Amino acid sequence: MSGGAANGAFTAGFMWRLFEIMSSCCAVDDPQGCRGSSIDLVTGTSTGSLVGVTVDMYMTPGLEKRAVELLVDSYTCSVEYDLYCVNDTWDWNLLGIRPTAIRDPVPVHLPVRKVGYMSGVTHGAVVATQVVVSFPFPFDGGAKKVWFSDQIGLTRLSSDGDSGALVLDGAGAAIGIHIGSFNDISICTPIRHVLDAFDCDLSAT
Helix, strand or coil, rough: CCHHHHHHHHHHHHHHHHHHHHHHHHCCCCCCCCCCCCCCCCCCHHHHHHHHHHHHHCCCCCHHHHHHHHHHHHHCCCCCCCCHHHHEECCCCCCCCCCCCCCCCCCCCCEEEEEECCCEEEEEEEEEEEEEEEEEECCCCCEEEEEEEEEEEECCCCCCCCCCCCEEEECCCCCEEEEEEECCCEEEEEEHHHHHHHHCCCCCC
């Protein structure tokens, strides 16, 4: 995992949820639980380095609670860490909503919303599906185009730095992860593609 600006906050939210899962899972033996499980390696730069520190603390017996406190204190609103403040909310907690459903398929004109690092809470609508789009990414020797297929196009509801924001419908079902914008369109990757890539699902607990 890596950090830096919006991606660091998104990674922190992922780790916060992972800590929550492990706290309950590691207290129960197999096959229902995962006692003895551990996080083997976390690497990162910038804010990602702090995530690595919290993981090391969490895997140290007796420091689990302090690790979670450090994660929350460092990635939520405070004087020292106002870089991650979004309208006085946790930008990964999305106004207290924990999505437990996936909206699939996603119809055109569907109203959506998201909380982004730069633009905060914004609303929009789906304007296209199965979009093919390219974005410039830095490589050795200069920027190159990277192509994405089967994406979801939204009315422009994001700014630079909002990458990683979760997009929801009006009922709180997950639609996708914002990855970028161009002209008047914001692009998100369908949430099912993201979950399948990590071989995970949305837990109802």
